[in-house]
Amino acid sequence: MRALTAAAIGLAAATALVxxxxxxxxxxxxxxxxxxxxxxxxxxx
Known part of the structure; x- marks a missing residue:
């Protein structure tokens, strides 16, 4: 579950940066x- 949360946070940060x-x-x-x-x-x- 931690990996899924970390992936979601990373994806959100990358999307915000774009x-x-x-x-x-x-x-x-x-x-x-x-x-x-x-x-x-x-x-x-």
């Missing part, structure tokens, strides 16, 4: 126009 993050929304700002480098750049030509 709802809070959803309510707050995304932060304001802009993304960089420069692409991210995913490889080591080679010699410049």
């Amino acid at each position: 709802l809070i993050v959803t309510a707050v929304g995304t932060p304001a700002g802009e993304t960089s126009p420069e692409p991210l480098l995913t490889t080591v750049p080679g010699p410049k030509k």
Whole structure:
């Protein structure tokens, strides 16, 4: 019974966290126009 109670409390906490993050929304700002480098750049030509 303790495990069931702990699982229910954990599920409720996770659900509350998701709802809070959803309510707050995304932060304001802009993304960089420069692409991210995913490889080591080679010699410049």
